Structure formats: C-alpha cells, structure tokens
Amino acid sequence: MSATDAVYIRNVNFSYGNNQILRNFCARIPYGQIYALLGPSGGGKTTLLKLILGRLKMQQGTISVLGMTPGEANSTISFMPQEVGLCDNLTINQTLKYFKLIYRISNEEFYARRKELTTLTNLPNGNMLVRELSGGTKRRLSIAVSLINNPNLVILDEPTVGIDALLRNQIWDYLVSKAAEGMTMIIVTHYIEEAVNAGRVGLMRNGALLAEDNPQRLMSIHGEANLEAVFLKLCCYEDKGLNLSTSDLQNQSYQNHKTTKINPYFCPHHYSIANHHHNPDEIFIIPNKFDKNFECSVSNCSSLSSTPSWRTLFNTSLLTIKLWILLTLIYRNLNKFACSYFSIIIVLLPATQALIFCLAVSKDITLIPAAVYNEEPNPGYGKLFIDAMKSVRGHLIQPKFYNSLEEATNTIQRREAIGAIWISENYTDAIDIRIEDGLSADNETIDDSTIRIFIDNSYYILSIEFYTTLLQSFADFSRQLFHSKYMDLLEVPIKMEKTALSEDYRFKDYFMPGYFLLFLYISQITIASLTLNKERKDGLFERSLIAGVSHELVFFSHIITSLVISIVQLWFLDIIAFALFDNPSNSSYWLKFSLLLLESLNAMSLGFVISSSINSEISCLVLVWFITIPQCLSAGVLWPLESLSQPFNYLFYLWPLSIPVKTIRHIMLQGWDLSNIHVQYGFLSIGIPMILFFYIALIIFKRKQ
Numbered sequence: 001m002s003a004t005d006a007v008y009i010r011n012v013n014f015s016y017g018n019n020q021i022l023r024n025f026c027a028r029i030p031y032g033q034i035y036a037l038l039g040p041s042g043g044g045k046t047t048l049l050k051l052i053l054g055r056l057k058m059q060q061g062t063i064s065v066l067g068m069t070p071g072e073a074n075s076t077i078s079f080m081p082q083e084v085g086l087c088d089n090l091t092i093n094q095t096l097k098y099f100k101l102i103y104r105i106s107n108e109e110f111y112a113r114r115k116e117l118t119t120l121t122n123l124p125n126g127n128m129l130v131r132e133l134s135g136g137t138k139r140r141l142s143i144a145v146s147l148i149n150n151p152n153l154v155i156l157d158e159p160t161v162g163i164d165a166l167l168r169n170q171i172w173d174y175l176v177s178k179a180a181e182g183m184t185m186i187i188v189t190h191y192i193e194e195a196v197n198a199g200r201v202g203l204m205r206n207g208a209l210l211a212e213d214n215p216q217r218l219m220s221i222h223g224e225a226n227l228e229a230v231f232l233k234l235c236c237y238e239d240k241g242l243n244l245s246t247s248d249l250q251n252q253s254y255q256n257h258k259t260t261k262i263n264p265y266f267c268p269h270h271y272s273i274a275n276h277h278h279n280p281d282e283i284f285i286i287p288n289k290f291d292k293n294f295e296c297s298v299s300n301c302s303s304l305s306s307t308p309s310w311r312t313l314f315n316t317s318l319l320t321i322k323l324w325i326l327l328t329l330i331y332r333n334l335n336k337f338a339c340s341y342f343s344i345i346i347v348l349l350p351a352t353q354a355l356i357f358c359l360a361v362s363k364d365i366t367l368i369p370a371a372v373y374n375e376e377p378n379p380g381y382g383k384l385f386i387d388a389m390k391s392v393r394g395h396l397i398q399p400k401f402y403n404s405l406e407e408a409t410n411t412i413q414r415r416e417a418i419g420a421i422w423i424s425e426n427y428t429d430a431i432d433i434r435i436e437d438g439l440s441a442d443n444e445t446i447d448d449s450t451i452r453i454f455i456d457n458s459y460y461i462l463s464i465e466f467y468t469t470l471l472q473s474f475a476d477f478s479r480q481l482f483h484s485k486y487m488d489l490l491e492v493p494i495k496m497e498k499t500a501l502s503e504d505y506r507f508k509d510y511f512m513p514g515y516f517l518l519f520l521y522i523s524q525i526t527i528a529s530l531t532l533n534k535e536r537k538d539g540l541f542e543r544s545l546i547a548g549v550s551h552e553l554v555f556f557s558h559i560i561t562s563l564v565i566s567i568v569q570l571w572f573l574d575i576i577a578f579a580l581f582d583n584p585s586n587s588s589y590w591l592k593f594s595l596l597l598l599e600s601l602n603a604m605s606l607g608f609v610i611s612s613s614i615n616s617e618i619s620c621l622v623l624v625w626f627i628t629i630p631q632c633l634s635a636g637v638l639w640p641l642e643s644l645s646q647p648f649n650y651l652f653y654l655w656p657l658s659i660p661v662k663t664i665r666h667i668m669l670q671g672w673d674l675s676n677i678h679v680q681y682g683f684l685s686i687g688i689p690m691i692l693f694f695y696i697a698l699i700i701f702k703r704k705q
C-alpha cells in the first residue's frame with residue numbers, strides 16, 4: 001500500500017457460511033477523494049463496508065483503514081448505514097446532540113456545523129421526532145449526522161436513495177467540496193450517473209472488483225459515453241470468460257493516468273495526506289503495484305481530524321471519557337423512553353396495580369348476602385343470634401329474611417345469597433331445655449336447638465368468610481346468652497393471646513407484599529426483555545459502536561436507565577400503597593426499598609439475558625409470560641410455598657420470586673431486619689443470580705451480531 005491510500009484492501013475473501021460473498025477483492029481508496037462503489041444488489045458492497053469498519057471479522061486478506069487495522073480508527077470515521085441508522089424516538093435536535101456528545105464536539109463547532117448541514121440537507125423543525133419524518137428526510141438527517149463531526153473518512157451506504165434530484169445534486173456538490181478540504185469518502189450508490197461526480201469509482205460484481213478508476217478515464221478507456229455502459233461491457237467480458245483482472249485495469253489506468261489530465265474538481269489541490277500539494281492540473285499518480293509490506297502512518301491519518309484523537313484521549317483521561325459517554329447514553333435512553341407512550345404505562349404499572357389492589361382487596365369483605373328463615377313466632381334467641389351475626393367483622397353478613405325454607409334456599413340457586421340460615425320454630429325453648437338438661441337432652445330438643453346452614457361452596461373465599469363469621473357470631477351469641485344466665489364459666493375455653501406477630505392480619509396483608517413484588521418484577525423483566533434486542537436493531541447502535549462506544553457502556557447505560565425507572569416506580573408505589581392507603585409495613589423503609597429495588601435489578605438481569613439472546617420481540621414477550629405467569633401460583637405470591645406438592649416445592653424455590661416474596665413478607669409483616677439470617681439469605685438469593693445473569697447477558701450481547 002502507499003501512504004496516499006486512506007483505505008487499502010487486498011485479496012479479501014469473505015463468506016457467510018458456505019455463501020462466498022467477496023472473492024479476492026482488491027481496492028485502494030486514496031485520501032481526499034470520493035470513491036463510489038457500484039454494483040448489483042446483493043453483490044457484497046455492504047459486507048465490504050462492514051469489513052472496513054471492523055464490524056465483521058476478516059477471514060482472509062488485508063485491509064488497512066487510515067493506516068490502522070479495521071475498527072481501530074473508527075472514532076475518526078463516520079458511517080451512514082443503508083437503513084439510515086437513526087432512532088425513531090429521538091427528535092432531530094436530540095439525534096444531532098447525541099453525536100455532538102459522543103464525539104465531544106465543542107458547542108461553537110457544533111452549532112456552526114449543525115446550521116451548515118441542516119441548511120444543506122434542508123431539514124425541517126429540529127423538534128420533530130425521527131419517526132414523524134418521511135423516508136427521504138430521514139436519509140437527509142442521516143447524512144447530516146455522518147458529517148457532524150467532520151470526520152477523516154465518511155462511509156455512506158446509499159445516501160441519496162429517495163432524495164429528489166435537485167437536493168441530490170446539492171448534496172453531491174457539498175460532498176465534493178468536503179473532499180476538496182481533505183475528507184475521504186466511500187459512497188455506495190445505485191445511481192450510476194451520480195457516481196460520475198466521484199474522483200474514483202469501483203465497479204463490483206459477484207464479490208470481486210471488475211474495475212477501479214477515475215470515472216472519466218474508465219469511460220475513455222472503454223470508449224463508452226457513460227458508466228452504465230462501461231459496467232455492462234465489463235460484465236459481458238466477465239461472462240465471456242475474458243479475464244480482465246483488476247491489476248490489468250490498474251496498470252491500464254495507470255498508463256492512461258500518465259497521459260490524462262484529471263478534472264481538478266475531483267483531484268483537489270487541498271487533498272494530500274502525504275503532504276503532496278498538488279497543482280490542480282497535476283496528475284494524481286496511483287502506484288500500479290500494491291506494496292507488499294504495508295506500514296501504517298498514524299500521524300498522517302489523524303492529522304485531518306477536528307475531533308481529538310481517541311488514543312490520546314484514552315491515554316489522558318480514559319475514565320472521564322467513559323463517564324461522559326455513559327452519561328450521553330443514559331441521556332439518549334431516557335429521551336427514547338420518554339418519547340414512547342408505552343413508557344408511561346410501564347412506569348405506572350406497579351403503582352396502578354397497587355391502586356387497584358388497595359381499592360379492590362385491601363378492605364374487608366362486607367355485606368355478603370345471606371338468606372334467613374327464622375321460624376320463631378316471637379323475637380327470641382334466634383333474633384339475638386342474627387343481631388350478633390350482623391355486628392361481627394364489619395357487617396360481613398347482610399341478612400335478608402324469607403318466609404319459608406324453600407324461598408331461602410332458592411336464593412342460593414339464584415346466586416342472590418352465599419348461604420341460607422334456618423332457625424327452627426322452637427329454637428328459644430329448645431335452647432333453654434338444653435341448658436337445663438345438659439347431656440340428658442333428647443334428640444328433638446337437640447334438633448330444635450341447632451341452627452342449620454346451607455352454603456354455596458363454589459364461591460370458595462366468600463363461603464369461608466361466611467362460615468368463619470357464623471362461628472364467631474355464635475361465640476358472641478353464646479357469651480351473651482350464658483352471661484344473661486350467670487353461666488360465664490361455660491364460655492368457649494380458648495383465648496387468643498397478643499404477641500408481636502399476632503396483629504389482625506387478613507388475607508390481603510398476606511397477599512400484598514408478594515403482589516407488589518410481582519408487579520415490579522413483571523414491569524422490569526418486560527422492559528429489559530425488549531431492551532438489548534431493540535438496541536441492536538436501533539440504527540444508532542451500529543453508528544455508536546463505530547464512533548467508539550463500547551458494548552459494555554451501552555449495557556451499563558441500560559442498567560442505570562432501568563434503575564432510574566425502577567426508583568420512580570417504587571416511589572409511585574410507595575405513595576399509593578403506604579401514603580394513600582394504610583397498608584401494614586412494620587419494617588425499616590430503606591430495607592424494604594432496597595429489597596424491592598434489588599429484585600427489580602434481578603428481573604432486569606434475566607430480562608437482559610432474554611433480550612441479548614433473542615431478536616424477535618414477540619418471542620421475548622412470550623418467554624417472559626412463560627416465566628412470570630406460573631410464578632403467580634408457584635412462587636408463593638398467592639398460595640404459600642409450603643403447600644406445594646413435594647418434591648416440586650423444592651424446585652419452585654428456584655423461581656426468581658420465591659425467596660424474595662418470603663423475605664419481603666418477613667420484612668413487611670414480621671418486621672425482621674438485616675440481622676435476621678432469613679433476611680440476609682433473601683438478599684443473597686437475589687444478588688447472586690442477578691450478578692450471574694448480568695454477566696451472561698453482557699457476554700451474549702457482545703458476541704451476538
């Protein structure tokens with residue numbers, strides 16, 4: 001290679017599996033020129049660009065880019081991918097600002113260049129979201145992004161597709177002027193006629209270069225009026241088996257070079273990384289043989305850069321730069337998140353679920369309808385029992401009276417009542433006789449003094465509550481009855497003593513900690529399972545990597561962004577569950593907060609493993625459902641783990657929610673703190689898998705293309 005080559009490619013072979021894409025590909029792209037790469041669709045142009053950028057691993061051959069190996073000089077290279085490479089959820093201004101921050105362009109330079117480029121590319125209002133732009137406008141923005149850092153080398157993959165002819169001409173004029181200032185450009189284009197503007201064209205077919213030269217010279221060598229005819233002619237040669245090798249052509253073009261004056265427009269006198277100050281009329285000499293031993297000249301390569309050399313920055317303040325990029329990425333992530341309607345639902349998901357929970361479950365069940373058939377002609381003990389029943393557990397049972405047993409039981413059939421109560425005609429007398437006779441009471445007296453109950457057990461929870469209330473009412477009723485007869489000793493001989501853990505907890509209190517944890521978990525795993533695959537598909541990702549952003553920084557930026565989202569979610573949850581509603585929390589606020597936050601990170605780590613491994617977002621969501629829905633039942637959220645059938649209960653302890661749910665209950669209901677071994681174990685059971693999953697996710701994220 002020569003010192004005048006910005007990019008030097010020699011004998012490169014590349015295959016995707018058995019499909020060989022590039023065959024002994026050779027090309028050289030001089031500094032300060034526009035190199036147009038032409039060829040049929042599927043010919044391997046994009047593959048070649050990715051090899052130049054180091055985004056694909058070389059299999060065979062040599063590529064030197066700005067005197068370095070592919071990928072090394074990327075911070076001074078800009079790349080515009082074929083798919084425009086923008087993020088739909090950012091505005092035009094945010095997109096440009098993102099690259100300002102990534103490339104660390106000074107404010108002054110940035111505003112001047114932004115003005116120049118937005119005028120050139122005729123961009124609309126900077127506050128418009130990228131997703132609101134037309135295809136052509138996106139492409140124009142993408143061009144502006146590629147030039148915002150005034151790079152040494154710009155690689156544009158089909159930049160002018162979908163752009164009208166007038167603007168296309170203006171853009172080409174601008175590119176030509178930038179080449180005149182020393183910028184090197186590789187442009188893949190399907191518009192053969194616009195390639196005439198380039199200083200050099202490479203005609204590519206079936207993964208090999210058919211010819212490479214100045215367009216005018218190529219046309220004159222082949223005696224054709226346009227490049228398309230040249231290309232067709234070369235294809236014909238190839239099809240007929242005439243082997244017109246690249247070096248033949250180069251020798252040929254070199255010979256022509258010596259005699260042909262190149263249009264000064266395409267051989268600008270400013271160009272010359274090797275310090276050749278050419279006269280506009282001077283001939284640009286292309287060496288006719290590739291140098292065998294290539295030596296890179298880094299100083300030459302970096303001298304054109306207006307942005308600081310990445311290496312220098314690495315040496316001086318590596319940490320500051322990484323921190324700066326990390327902050328920029330977080331800024332971008334948050335902007336993207338804020339622009340999506342879906343985000344607000346995700347942020348509010350745990351809080352809204354908590355609100356629904358508090359409205360629906362946190363109050364005791366009241367007013368369960370019960371049908372009463374009281375046969376007693378006058379108010380007696382039957383009425384006393386019903387009155388006792390009404391006042392138990394906040395009016396849980398609402399009695400409705402009927403005139404026959406049939407009417408009362410029919411209400412159960414019609415689902416108008418959860419149960420029916422039948423009090424016999426002689427209930428008061430029978431009770432008195434039974435108290436008198438004690439164990440010698442006859443069967444008829446026992447029958448008459450028994451209250452009969454009919455329950456609809458298909459409403460399981462309601463029927464349990466109904467039955468429990470009846471038992472409690474009967475205890476109250478009998479206490480009153482025995483008290484009225486001075487027989488207090490006959491009271492039921494069980495007394496509930498008060499302990500630190502004997503608060504009057506109900507079903508909702510048992511359910512609440514696990515439920516809150518479940519919804520934090522679901523929201524975080526859902527976000528995370530769509531994060532890394534979306535990042536990979538995001539147009540900015542490829543560009544950011546080329547700009548020097550590492551996979552690790554992108555990964556950490558997502559962890560921090562999701563952590564911020566988790567904290568906001570937790571605050572909303574706290575406001576709803578503990579400030580607006582009076583849910584029990586017997587623990588330190590920070591211990592509870594830390595456990596919930598750690599479990600959010602745990603969910604995130606598993607979500608990242610999913611999103612780094614699977615590209616399809618639908619498949620990720622299905623997998624998330626597959627993991628989370630069974631946990632509602634088998635991780636102790638709703639139903640205690642102790643009741644699960646053996647040996648599966650041991651297996652179910654492996655669910656990411658099982659031990660955290662137990663631990664949060666220990667903290668919130670039992671008031672245990674970090675000195676308790678079970679709480680420590682709970683924290684460890686979240687932390688260890690979390691670190692492991694984050695590590696696995698990062699490895700997959702880095703390896704998977």
Ligand SMILES: Nc1ncnc2c1ncn2[C@@H]1O[C@H](COP(=O)(O)OP(=O)(O)OP(=O)(O)O)[C@@H](O)[C@H]1O
Nearest residue numbers: 016019021039040041042043044045046047048082
């Ligand atoms: N990741 C991949 N895995 C397998 N094959 C691939 C992959 N990427 C590209 N190819 C194949 O490599 C060939 C060259 O693709 P490439 O995108 O480089 O062509 P191209 O010349 O840029 O085409 P176009 O002009 O249509 O963009 C195509 O046949 C394509 O199907």
